[in-house]
Amino acid sequence: MNKRNSLLFVVACTVCMTVGAQQKEYPQREQMRPGMSEYWTPQPKVVIPGDIHTQTAPSDAIVLFDGKNLDAWESTKGGAAQWTVRDDAFTVNKKAGDIQTKQKFDSYQLHIEWLIPEGIIGSSQARGNSGIFMQGMYEVQVLDCYENETYVNGQTGSIYKQTPPLANAMRKPGEWNVYDIIYSAPIFKEDGTYRVPPTITVIHNGVVLQNHTTILGTTEYIGFPQVTPHGAGSIVLQSHGDPSAPISFRNVWLREL
């Protein structure tokens, strides 16, 4: 090492030692305390829960049927919903066709109760068939699957012709069934395909049938799912053409998410 290189070496070492010394002077991190990973605001809003015995909805719910009338609904063909209201429930009118909520929704929690009439006859899809369509596009099947076999991706709680339910939790005809549905609306790309597909959780009589299931597209009777861009949409209840006795609904409410 010549004299010039030796000098450069000494300078370089001095710089390194200085930097090293500076790093050692960084303040020590404060020791974590429990409160440092907690935050207190904003507090979640207070919701007064409903009472399942008196069929009341949570305090912030949009009540879609309270036992009195179908004012929140209309025919999908236009005009008033012509289904029959009686005894705190409403019953499908097969001649009148499907009905839908007047209001349109994006993501929500939906509570809806439904009854297969006692003594119903028919088999497979021709026994108590109805359905609940999210945003008018995606059907959660309603069917009497109490001791009634059908194709699994068409049974109660299926995403129709897509995803079978994880269980069969049917109550027998004459007893009320309860659906609690959590639905997340899709987000679309500019080209009309899903950026985030719709997802759904379906709980039937307290039993999980769909666990954050990805919806693949529309629930077609004939053909495969189609992806069609849409915005907020109505909840549609199906008036199915099967010849069995019509089913009923009651206590319908929704919380927007």
Ligand code: MG
């Ligand atoms: Mg159906």
